[in-house]
Amino acid sequence: MTDLKRHAPATSRNREPILEVLRKILPRKGLVLEIASGTGEHAAFFAPALPDITWQPTDIEAANIASIKAWAAEAGAPNLLDPESLDVRAEMWPVSRADAIFCANMIHIAPWEACVALLKGASKVLPPDGLLILYGPFRQGGRHTAESNERFDESLRSQDPAWGVRDLEEVAREAAAHGLIQADTISMPANNLIVLFRRAQP
Numbered sequence: 181m182t183d184l185k186r187h188a189p190a191t192s193r194n195r196e197p198i199l200e201v202l203r204k205i206l207p208r209k210g211l212v213l214e215i216a217s218g219t220g221e222h223a224a225f226f227a228p229a230l231p232d233i234t235w236q237p238t239d240i241e242a243a244n245i246a247s248i249k250a251w252a253a254e255a256g257a258p259n260l261l262d263p264e265s266l267d268v269r270a271e272m273w274p275v276s277r278a279d280a281i282f283c284a285n286m287i288h289i290a291p292w293e294a295c296v297a298l299l300k301g302a303s304k305v306l307p308p309d310g311l312l313i314l315y316g317p318f319r320q321g322g323r324h325t326a327e328s329n330e331r332f333d334e335s336l337r338s339q340d341p342a343w344g345v346r347d348l349e350e351v352a353r354e355a356a357a358h359g360l361i362q363a364d365t366i367s368m369p370a371n372n373l374i375v376l377f378r379r380a381q382p
Contacts, residue, residue, distance in 0.1 A: 186219040186247040195225045201374050210279030216286035220248030227260035234259050236275055238266035268297040278305050284315040291342040303358040312377040318348040326371035
């Protein structure tokens with residue numbers, strides 16, 4: 181039988197530090213919408229560790245949806261929902277409300293328009309004070325924070341000129357335009373950040 185599980189090597193390295201932060205910042209209970217779940221490894225690791233949180237994985241690629249299902253079956257966590265197909269650029273998302281949104285390593289491997297669409301969609305789905313949690317590399321003050329990130333950025337842009345490590349200040353400005361206020365920035369291993377945006381009160 182074909183094993184549909186895909187594997188992203190970085191996941192096994194970053195999942196525990198991310199989980200440590202999630203335990204501190206997520207609501208005690210509620211629905212977390214994961215955007216661009218990729219292989220599904222994060223979902224399969226986080227959901228069993230956060231039993232009072234309902235975890236909703238999503239992705240745009242059919243192969244990733246199959247991988248998410250395979251990892252979820254192995255995890256066997258009752259709070260891990262079946263994955264939904266979600267394109268952030270769609271006007272209507274399959275999930276209309278979530279208490280928090282988690283998105284790791286997407287906005288630099290997608291056109292800028294996808295980042296804008298993510299922020300716009302999050303502003304519709306999140307309640308007041310709901311968190312959008314972004315994880316990945318960022319430029320700060322228009323500069324890379326490490327040589328490895330600069331090399332990574334060059335590699336991404338060589339694959340697709342529309343890709344690239346995003347400037348945190350530019351993301352924050354766009355987020356604010358959609359009512360999402362930058363609440364915190366947390367340094368993570370391997371020169372990554374967790375950036376928290378909180379939906380403003382109406």
